Amino acid sequence: xxxxxxxxxxxxxxxxxxxxxxxxxxxxxxxxxxxxxxxxxxxxxxxxxxxxxxxxxxxxxxxxxxxxxxxxxxxxxxxxxxxxxxxxxxxxxxxxxxxxxxxxxxxxxxxxxxxxxxxxxxxxxxxxxxxxxxxxxxxxxxxxxxxxxxxxxxxxxxxxxxxxxxxxxxxxxxxxxxxxxxxxxxxxxx
Numbered sequence: 709x710x711x712x713x714x715x716x717x718x719x720x721x722x723x724x725x726x727x728x729x730x731x732x733x734x735x736x737x738x739x740x741x742x743x744x745x746x747x748x749x750x751x752x753x754x755x756x757x758x759x760x761x762x763x764x765x766x767x768x769x770x771x772x773x774x775x776x777x778x779x780x781x782x783x784x785x786x787x788x789x790x791x792x793x794x795x796x797x798x799x800x801x802x803x804x805x806x807x808x809x810x811x812x813x814x815x816x817x818x819x820x821x822x823x824x825x826x827x828x829x830x831x832x833x834x835x836x837x838x839x840x841x842x843x844x845x846x847x848x849x850x851x852x853x854x855x856x857x858x859x860x861x862x863x864x865x866x867x868x869x870x871x872x873x874x875x876x877x878x879x880x881x882x883x884x885x886x887x888x889x890x891x892x893x894x895x896x897x898x
Contacts, residue, residue: 807891813887817880839894
């Protein structure tokens with residue numbers, strides 16, 4: 709029953725991998741899309757950026773050491789950690805946690821609807837498409853209004869409503885609808 713769907717689902721990935729193997733270049737010097745001047749520029753930028761790892765062949769432990777000593781790694785950890793000096797970062801847990809909750813519990817909710825395998829995978833798509841549309845709409849409206857905090861608060865409130873519906877509803881369909889609301893409210897603030 710699921711055979712044709714499984715073949716279609718995997719075929720796109722295999723075709724993309726084959727295409728990528730021939731199109732994506734490992735090094736600037738081998739990129740045929742770049743002119744010689746552009747290749748020299750990229751190599752120059754890589755050397756002076758401290759990331760000449762991309763220009764060497766093979767694995768060496770010194771590159772792992774360089775990664776752990778690079779300041780950008782620690783800056784990213786510092787920002788993600790939610791330091792109070794970074795604007796809105798104290799709400800970072802409120803923004804990321806709901807999204808992880810959706811991705812973890814959506815398969816269980818779809819299983820309650822009676823679906824499994826490829827059909828269950830396909831039922832996750834509308835949730836994220838809806839969230840994408842809301843995300844684009846909210847980005848447009850918040851840009852137009854030049855206000856971010858109000859939109860973030862409103863969307864997180866919407867996510868809260870969606871989670872309450874998903875947690876308290878007895879019917880699997882109502883839980884699934886709650887996930888739509890929760891995903892729409894928790895994706896856009898990120």
